[in-house]
Amino acid sequence: MTPDTLGSERPAPVLSIRGGALGFGGRGLWSGLDLDIAPGEFLAVLGANGSGKTSLLRAMLGQQRLDAGEVLVAGHPARRGARRVGYIPQQKIVPPGTPLRGRDLVMLGVNGHRWGPPIATRADHDRVDALLTAVGADAYADRPLGTLSGGEQQRLRVAQSLADDPVLLLCDEPLMSLDLHHQREVSELIDARRRDHGTAVVFVTHDVNPVLGMVDRILYLAQGRFTIGTPDEVLRDDVLSGLYGTSVEVIRSRGRVIVVGVPDGDHHHEVIA
Amino acid sequence: MITVDWETYVQLLALVQNSIIAAAVLGILGGLIGVFVMQRDMAFAVHGISELSFAGAAAALLLGLNVVAGSLVGSLVAAALIGLLGARARDRNSIIGVLMPFGLGLGILFLALYPGRSGNKFGLLTGQIISVDIPQLGLLITISVLVLLVLIVVWRPLTFDSLDPEVAHARGVPGRPLSFIFMVLLGLAVAVSVQVIGALLVLALLVTPAAAALRVSSSPVLVPVLSMVFGFVSAVGGILLAIGGSLPISPYITTISFAIYVVCRIVGSRRLSATSRRLSAPSRRTLEAT
Numbered sequence: 260m261t262p263d264t265l266g267s268e269r270p271a272p273v274l275s276i277r278g279g280a281l282g283f284g285g286r287g288l289w290s291g292l293d294l295d296i297a298p299g300e301f302l303a304v305l306g307a308n309g310s311g312k313t314s315l316l317r318a319m320l321g322q323q324r325l326d327a328g329e330v331l332v333a334g335h336p337a338r339r340g341a342r343r344v345g346y347i348p349q350q351k352i353v354p355p356g357t358p359l360r361g362r363d364l365v366m367l368g369v370n371g372h373r374w375g376p377p378i379a380t381r382a383d384h385d386r387v388d389a390l391l392t393a394v395g396a397d398a399y400a401d402r403p404l405g406t407l408s409g410g411e412q413q414r415l416r417v418a419q420s421l422a423d424d425p426v427l428l429l430c431d432e433p434l435m436s437l438d439l440h441h442q443r444e445v446s447e448l449i450d451a452r453r454r455d456h457g458t459a460v461v462f463v464t465h466d467v468n469p470v471l472g473m474v475d476r477i478l479y480l481a482q483g484r485f486t487i488g489t490p491d492e493v494l495r496d497d498v499l500s501g502l503y504g505t506s507v508e509v510i511r512s513r514g515r516v517i518v519v520g521v522p523d524g525d526h527h528h529e530v531i532a
Numbered sequence: 533m534i535t536v537d538w539e540t541y542v543q544l545l546a547l548v549q550n551s552i553i554a555a556a557v558l559g560i561l562g563g564l565i566g567v568f569v570m571q572r573d574m575a576f577a578v579h580g581i582s583e584l585s586f587a588g589a590a591a592a593l594l595l596g597l598n599v600v601a602g603s604l605v606g607s608l609v610a611a612a613l614i615g616l617l618g619a620r621a622r623d624r625n626s627i628i629g630v631l632m633p634f635g636l637g638l639g640i641l642f643l644a645l646y647p648g649r650s651g652n653k654f655g656l657l658t659g660q661i662i663s664v665d666i667p668q669l670g671l672l673i674t675i676s677v678l679v680l681l682v683l684i685v686v687w688r689p690l691t692f693d694s695l696d697p698e699v700a701h702a703r704g705v706p707g708r709p710l711s712f713i714f715m716v717l718l719g720l721a722v723a724v725s726v727q728v729i730g731a732l733l734v735l736a737l738l739v740t741p742a743a744a745a746l747r748v749s750s751s752p753v754l755v756p757v758l759s760m761v762f763g764f765v766s767a768v769g770g771i772l773l774a775i776g777g778s779l780p781i782s783p784y785i786t787t788i789s790f791a792i793y794v795v796c797r798i799v800g801s802r803r804l805s806a807t808s809r810r811l812s813a814p815s816r817r818t819l820e821a822t
Binding site: 356358363372374377 | 684685686688689695698699703751
C-alpha cells in the first residue's frame with residue numbers, strides 16, 4: 260500500500276503512473292514516467308507516431324502492461340473492462356448496412372458487455388435516452404450509423420463513453436478526420452463533461468490546437484524522452500528543442516501552435532503540436 | 533408434375549414430422565447465427581467449413597461410423613484451423629481457399645471408395661434430411677438447441693465484439709475467447725446444416741436469410757427476428773413443398789431463401805431512396821441556416 264502523502268488539500272488522483280517505462284525490443288522508449296491526474300483535469304498526450312502514445316493509453320485501459328512501473332486507476336491497478344473508465348476511439352468509416360442505429364451504438368456502451376439473453380431493460384433504454392439528450396444527438400438517434408456524418412458519429416461516441424458515469428475518460432484521437440466545426444463541438448462536449456462532473460480526461464492527439472484552450476497539462480513524448488507541464492511550459496522552443504535534441508521552433512500564429520523542424524525520423528516535416 | 537391428394541400428403545407429413553422439426557430448429561438457428569456471419573464477414577468461412585464437414589461425414593460413411601459425428605469432427609477441425617490461423621481477414625480467406633478444395637477432394641475420394649448405395653453419396657453434398665433416421669435427427673435437434681442457447685447467452689458481447697471491436701475490448705469484452713466460441717458454434721451449425729441441405733448449399737440457410745434481413749432493416753432487434761423468420765420459412769417451406777412431389781428438398785429451400793432475398797433487396801432499395809429523400813430535405817435547411 261502506498262501511503263497518501265498528498266494530504267487532504269488535494270483530491271486523490273484519478274490516474275497515477277509510478278515509474279512507468281516502455282520499450283520495444285530492448286530499445287527503451289521512455290522510462291521514469293511519474294504522473295498524477297486529478298479529478299477534472301484535462302491532460303493532452305502529444306508526440307509523433309511510435310512515441311508510445313497508444314501503448315500508454317492501452318496500459319491505462321489494462322490491455323497492455325508497461326515494461327516497468329504501475330498504472331493505478333482510482334487507486335487500483337488498471338484492469339480490462341474497469342466500469343468507471345470511458346473510452347472514445349477515433350472516427351472510422353462505418354460500412355453501409357451495418358445493423359446499428361445511433362442509439363444502438365450507445366446501448367452497446369450501456370449493456371454490450373453483459374452476458375445473458377439480449378433483452379434491454381427499461382432502465383437501459385432510459386439511460387440511452389438520457390445520454391443521447393446529453394450530447395444533443397436525439398435528432399439522428401434512430402438513423403443507421405453508416406448514414407451519419409463523422410461529427411454526429413463522434414457525438415454518439417461521447418454518449419457511449421459516458422454510459423457508466425466514468426471518472427476517467429480516455430480519448431484516442433477522437434477529433435481525427437473531423438472538420439473544424441465538429442472538432443470544436445465534440446471537444447466542447449468532452450470539456451463540459453469534465454467541468455460538470457469532475458471526470459479526468461486523457462486526450463491522445465497529434466494536433467493540440469482544437470483543445471488548446473481546455474488543456475491543463477501536456478505530456479509530450481519524443482525521442483525516448485518526455486516532458487510534462489502546462490501548454491505554456493511545454494510548447495516552447497527551448498523545451499521542445501531539448502526534448503528532440505535538435506533545434507525546434509514553436510510558432511504561434513492566430514491562436515494556433517505549430518512545431519517546425521521536428522527530425523525526419525519522427526515525423527515528416529512539422530507537427531501541429 | 534406429380535400431384536398428391538390431401539390424404540396421402542397428411543400421411544407423408546406424419547412420416548417426416550421429425551425432419552420438419554429438425555428443419556425448423558435449424559432454420560431458426562441459421563437465421564440467428566447468420567446475423568453474426570454477416571457482421572463478422574465470414575460467409576466464405578461457412579463455405580470452407582462445410583466442405584471439411586462433408587469430408588468428415590464421407591469418411592464416417594466409408595468407415596461405417598456415425599455420419600453426424602463425422603460431420604461434426606470435420607466442421608470443428610475446419611473451424612479451429614480457420615479460427616487459429618486466420619485472425620486477419622486476408623489470412624482467413626487464403627486459408628479457407630486452401631482448405632476448401634482439399635476437403636471437397638477428400639470427401640469425393642471417400643465417397644468413391646464407399647461401396648454402399650449411391651443415394652447416400654449425393655445426400656451429403658445436396659441434402660438428405662428425409663433419409664436421416666430418428667436417433668440422428670434427435671442428435672441434430674439437440675445440437676441446434678444447444679448452439680441456440682449458447683448464442684443467446686453470448687449475444688450482446690458477441691454483437692459488441694463484431695460491430696465495434698475496439699471499444700468492446702476497451703470495455704473488457706474478451707475478444708479472443710469470443711471469437712473461439714463463435715467458431716465452435718459456427719462449426720456445429722454448419723455440421724447440422726450439411727445433414728439437412730447438403731455441404732454445397734449450406735449458405736442458403738446460414739447466410740441468405742441474414743443477408744436478406746439486413747437489406748430491409750438496421751435495427752439490432754428486427755434484423756435477427758426477420759432473419760430467423762426467413763430461415764424458418766425457407767427450411768420448413770422447402771420440406772412442405774418437396775414432400776408432395778418427387779424432387780429433392782434442397783432446391784426448394786434454396787429457391788425460397790433466394791426469393792426472400794430478392795424481395796428484400798427490392799424493398800430495401802425503395803427504403804433507402806425514401807431515406808435519402810427524407811435526409812436531403814433537412815440538410816438543405818441546415819445549409820440555408822448557416
